[in-house]
Amino acid sequence: MEKIDGNKLRGHLDAMVLSVLDQRDAHGFEIMQQIEKQGSGALHMKEGTLYPALYRLEEAGLVKAQWEDDTSSRRGPRRRIYHITVKGKKELNRQRVTWRQFVDVVGNIVEAPK
Amino acid sequence: MTELRVIVENVVRPVRARIGRKLRMCEELLTHVTAVYDEEIQRGSTHAEALRHTQQRFGDNEAIRDDLQSSVPRWEAMSFTQIGWQQWSWGQWGTRRQNETKSHQLTRIAVLHGFLSAGLYALILFAGLPFMGGVSPGPYQVPWGILVFGLLQAVSIWMLHWSGPALLDKTIEHEGTNRQFLFRVAGFFFMLSHMLILGLSVYLFLDPSIPASTWGLLIGAVVGLPGLFAPLLGYQFWPGRLVEWQHLLLQKNNDRTI
Numbered sequence: 548m549e550k551i552d553g554n555k556l557r558g559h560l561d562a563m564v565l566s567v568l569d570q571r572d573a574h575g576f577e578i579m580q581q582i583e584k585q586g587s588g589a590l591h592m593k594e595g596t597l598y599p600a601l602y603r604l605e606e607a608g609l610v611k612a613q614w615e616d617d618t619s620s621r622r623g624p625r626r627r628i629y630h631i632t633v634k635g636k637k638e639l640n641r642q643r644v645t646w647r648q649f650v651d652v653v654g655n656i657v658e659a660p661k
Numbered sequence: 662m663t664e665l666r667v668i669v670e671n672v673v674r675p676v677r678a679r680i681g682r683k684l685r686m687c688e689e690l691l692t693h694v695t696a697v698y699d700e701e702i703q704r705g706s707t708h709a710e711a712l713r714h715t716q717q718r719f720g721d722n723e724a725i726r727d728d729l730q731s732s733v734p735r736w737e738a739m740s741f742t743q744i745g746w747q748q749w750s751w752g753q754w755g756t757r758r759q760n761e762t763k764s765h766q767l768t769r770i771a772v773l774h775g776f777l778s779a780g781l782y783a784l785i786l787f788a789g790l791p792f793m794g795g796v797s798p799g800p801y802q803v804p805w806g807i808l809v810f811g812l813l814q815a816v817s818i819w820m821l822h823w824s825g826p827a828l829l830d831k832t833i834e835h836e837g838t839n840r841q842f843l844f845r846v847a848g849f850f851f852m853l854s855h856m857l858i859l860g861l862s863v864y865l866f867l868d869p870s871i872p873a874s875t876w877g878l879l880i881g882a883v884v885g886l887p888g889l890f891a892p893l894l895g896y897q898f899w900p901g902r903l904v905e906w907q908h909l910l911l912q913k914n915n916d917r918t919i
Contacts, residue, residue: 575689576696593720594697595672598690599728606732624692627685 560592560600561609562646565631565639568610574626575601601629609635664712665694672725678733686729694719771819779811 567573567581578601579594604610612627631639669690673683697718701711719725730738786803 575693579693593725594693594718595690595720595725596728598686598693599725599732602686602729602732606734624688624695626692627689 559646560596561604562639562642564597564600564604565609565635565642568629568631569636569639572628572630574615574628576626578629604635605629607634608632609638662695662698665698665715666691668694668712668716668719672722672729675726676729676733677738678730679737682733682737767819771815774818775811775815778814779807782810783807 563582564578567578567585570581573581575597579592579597582592582597583590601610601612605612610629610631612629614625614627666687669687673686673690676683676686678686694715698711698715701714702708706714783803786807
């Protein structure tokens with residue numbers, strides 16, 4: 548499968564993050580892994596770009612985060628666990644509707660038979 | 662691992678935001694790059710290869726920095742934008758000079774601020790006197806008032822600079838609401854004391870018939886100021902995490918401290 552460049556994903560990153568968090572709470576690295584897994588390895592994103600998106604979402608009240616309590620089971624610094632808020636769920640539903648409309652409209656044009 | 666911290670700090674250091682936000686970014690991004698590095702090592706990369714791959718996967722510093730900056734509220738970014746006089750003030754007076762002790766550095770800053778404050782107070786006083794109908798200060802009252810105000814400012818600034826950074830480090834390290842609350846309360850009382858002192862000194866040094874109780878209030882404010890700071894000074898002796906990030910050697914043009 549051809550790789551999808553990070554620039555093409557830019558406008559959809561927020562929705563993808565919300566969608567991952569709608570499935571379960573996760574920290575940044577897990578969110579990235581989940582996006583890559585669900586994208587079947589076709590998404591080619593720079594991993595650092597995830598965090599500004601998370602901070603924007605947090606600032607907008609669409610996700611909430613808290614530092615994990617216990618780090619004794621692994622080495623390294625603490626992780627921040629994100630979870631989607633009610634407002635975030637509403638926003639995700641809105642973005643899903645917008646996405647379907649986009650696919651329908653653009654798909655009709657791009658895939659129009661000769 | 663220092664190399665991983667440097668990757669993170671190269672991105673975060675130039676971001677204009679409050680220290681707490683930047684430390685949160687640093688810690689979270691460090692968690693991520695550590696996980697990426699570990700993954701690369703498990704795939705059989707050498708240390709050098711793993712570091713290179715980690716940087717590649719992490720992305721372009723400038724692009725991420727711009728994205729991070731855009732995630733900071735505009736008012737916060739603006740309040741941390743350096744302007745000319747700030748650079749002069751802190752560049753010339755705030756930085757500790759070679760072989761200079763901390764107390765000497767603080768005294769230098771305090772004296773400068775004391776003089777500036779006294780000058781400003783004098784300006785306000787002389788500009789305001791003609792409009793204070795009927796008030797005629799005694800021969801020593803105005804200079805005495807200016808001196809006391811400058812001295813109070815110098816002492817306050819000395820204490821603020823001594824306790825502030827260490828206190829802030831601890832506030833951030835623990836992210837404890839109580840400590841943050843304590844810090845804000847202390848800040849509030851600090852400002853309140855200053856306003857009280859300013860107000861009382863204008864009153865005291867311009868009106869010859871001073872009730873004795875007013876002197877008591879002034880003394881209370883002067884003594885209360887160090888008293889308010891006393892419990893907070895204890896944090897000075899606890900090591901802070903900020904230092905771990907501050908001393909990293911970064912790429913050129915990223916030399917702004919966190």
